[in-house]
Amino acid sequence: MAKRDYSNTGVNTRLAHIGNDPHDFHGFVNPPVVHASTVLFPNAETALGRVVKAKYVYGTHGTPTTEALGNAIDALEGSAGTILVPSGLAAVTVPLLGFLSAGDHILIVDSVYGPTRRFADTMLTRLGIEVQYYDPLVGGGIAKLMKPNTKVVFTESPGSVTFEIQDIPAIVEAAHAGGAIVMMDNTWATPLYFKALDHGVDVTIHAATKYPGGHSDVLLGTVSANAACWERLHQAYLTLGVCAGPEQVYQVLRGLRTMGVRLERHQKSALDIARWLEKQPGVARVLHPGLESHPGHAIFKRDFSGSSGIFSIVLAGGGQTQANAFLNALEIFGIGYSWGGFESLAVPVVLTDRTVAKGPYEGAVIRLQIGLEDVEDLKADISRGLAAARG
Ligand SMILES: *Cc1c(COP(=O)(O)O)cnc(C)c1O
Numbered sequence: 068m069a070k071r072d073y074s075n076t077g078v079n080t081r082l083a084h085i086g087n088d089p090h091d092f093h094g095f096v097n098p099p100v101v102h103a104s105t106v107l108f109p110n111a112e113t114a115l116g117r118v119v120k121a122k123y124v125y126g127t128h129g130t131p132t133t134e135a136l137g138n139a140i141d142a143l144e145g146s147a148g149t150i151l152v153p154s155g156l157a158a159v160t161v162p163l164l165g166f167l168s169a170g171d172h173i174l175i176v177d178s179v180y181g182p183t184r185r186f187a188d189t190m191l192t193r194l195g196i197e198v199q200y201y202d203p204l205v206g207g208g209i210a211k212l213m214k215p216n217t218k219v220v221f222t223e224s225p226g227s228v229t230f231e232i233q234d235i236p237a238i239v240e241a242a243h244a245g246g247a248i249v250m251m252d253n254t255w256a257t258p259l260y261f262k263a264l265d266h267g268v269d270v271t272i273h274a275a276t277k278y279p280g281g282h283s284d285v286l287l288g289t290v291s292a293n294a295a296c297w298e299r300l301h302q303a304y305l306t307l308g309v310c311a312g313p314e315q316v317y318q319v320l321r322g323l324r325t326m327g328v329r330l331e332r333h334q335k336s337a338l339d340i341a342r343w344l345e346k347q348p349g350v351a352r353v354l355h356p357g358l359e360s361h362p363g364h365a366i367f368k369r370d371f372s373g374s375s376g377i378f379s380i381v382l383a384g385g386g387q388t389q390a391n392a393f394l395n396a397l398e399i400f401g402i403g404y405s406w407g408g409f410e411s412l413a414v415p416v417v418l419t420d421r422t423v424a425k426g427p428y429e430g431a432v433i434r435l436q437i438g439l440e441d442v443e444d445l446k447a448d449i450s451r452g453l454a455a456a457r458g
Contacts, residue, residue, distance in 0.1 A: 073142065078259055079327040086139030086320060092131070100317045101130035127310045136289075136320045143258035144271055146291035150304040151311040155254060155274020158288025159183045160190075162250055162270050163219070165303025166296075169195030171218040174242075176233060177423040178203045178226025180252060184420060202423045203231035204363075209238050213245035222268070223252040224261075225363070228379055228416045228434050229424055230354040232363025235370060239267035248296060254278075254407075259330060260373035269296045277407025278375065281322040281329055284408075287315045329409075329439065333376030336445070337437040341378055343446060349453045351383040351429035376437040377406045379416060382430035382456055389456040390415050390431035396455035399440060399448040406436035411445055413452075 070088070073081045087098040103126040108114040113121050123129060129137070133151050140149040152158050163186070167173060175187055177200040187198045201212055203226050220242040224233035235251065242249045248269040253261055257278050263271040273279065275287040288311075292300040304310075334357075341355040353360070355378035356367040367374075382389055393413075394402050400413040416432035418425045437445065 081142060082324055082327045085142040086323075087131075087135035098131055098135040098317075098320070100313045101132045102313050103130050127308055128305065130313065132313050132316050132320075133311070136316050136323070139320060139323055140258070140273075140289050140291055144291040145262065145264050146271070147294040147297040148301055149289050149291040150300060151275075151316055152288040152290065152304070152309050153311050153315070154286045155272075155276050155288040156182050156186075157309050158272045158274065158290045159252060160186050161303055161307055161309055162272065162290050162292075162300055163187075163191065163221075164307065165300055166219055166248065166250075166270075167191065167194075167196050168218075170197075170216060172197040172199065172214045172216045173219045173221060174199055174201050174209065174212055174217060174247075175221040176201060176203050176223055176226060177421055178229050178231050179221065179223050180227040180254075181420070183221075183223075183252065200422050203233050205238070206234035207237035207241050210241035210245065213241065213247065217242075217245055217247045220247050220249045221252075222249060223254075225255055225356050225367075226424060228432065229418070230356055230361070230363075230378055231424060232356050232361070232366045234366055235263070235266045235268065243267070255375055255377065256371055256373070257326065257330065257375065259327060260375065261371050264291070264293055266370060269293050270300060274407075275319045276405060278326055278330060278333075279319050279323050280407065281326060282318075282408055283405065283410065285315050285318040285322075287311050287319045330373065330375060332439055333437060334374050336439075336442050337376040337378060337435075338374065339442050340435075340437055340445060340449070344380055344449070347450070347453055349383050349457045350380055352381040354379040354381065354432075375407075377434065378437075379432050379434045381428045381432050384430045385456065386431055387415070389458070390433055392458065393431075393433060393452040393456040396452045397448055398451065399444055400435070400452075408436075409439045411438035411440055411448075412436040 073084050089096050106123045113119045137149040239249050250270040251263045251268040252272045253263045254274045270292045273289045275289050341353045344353045356363050357374035400411045414434050
């Protein structure tokens, strides 16, 4: 059978075939789950690795299983290399530790994922790194915030829980002009709906826990880099020793095969529900960049090729009591963190640590993850919540 290059096929064809070649392992469709610390060398010269290099040297450095998922992510991202780490949060902390030193300055978007902020405010600050937050709508205006020691501009678009859209190409241009690299937490869009490296981002981060995993049963992070940043990222990964376990890597590769069709469904259901929510009594606003009413919609349409299944609603007036009434009345939506799985979830949104991107909002903010259930059932559940919130 002839080898096929999948780089020019449709995305679902690619998702079905990228990563591993079945004929490399007796024709089995899926790669083996390799459990490994030790890898034996054929002789002492290969163990020294100076002249003759072995393909695999130790469990922390990679196995046929991690190689399959890493290759698949590289094929989707167009990256020079990808590291696999034990969680989405580690996919944020490892590249930051790899690229920042004492005395450096980092600009972080104010609508960043909460635990990223905690890491920056505690560990990065303790290590002597100057942390500054910026308005998600800053665009090219980031040039004014750049300092001679700015090494990283950290982006996340749309923003966590409030879904502001960033002008990534404008930020990239200004950051590069000032000598900084751009990292992006691209978890929301996945590489299917936003091609971060094509937009000039240097290092792209995914909580593979979300859509790639897709079943609320696995934690994994991926970090991919362009050619200029790959070696430094790879060295940070090897130095820190934060490698993902084989079962988790395998589960994410398994999830990736169906991510395209799952995302189509998440996208369609979430947009349908978001449009419907805009007309419901008790809802002041729907924070979904795919809606024409969203302030970032024009940039969203320019840069993204699709939207995923998570967005927020702002209740019309009231506070935590109304939000709690909404959440407690839900029967299908679970109350719980994370997202990207098959099931619908809702969580209260807290914005007290924000410095810029904190509203004002008309009432309590609630984040909804729209799962794969039938839309009519989900609407009925949300209606129960809204009725309870109206009291
Ligand atoms: C969930 C999430 C993470 C962290 O992923 P975990 O695997 O849960 O650690 C990072 N960034 C964003 C935007 C997320 O939503």
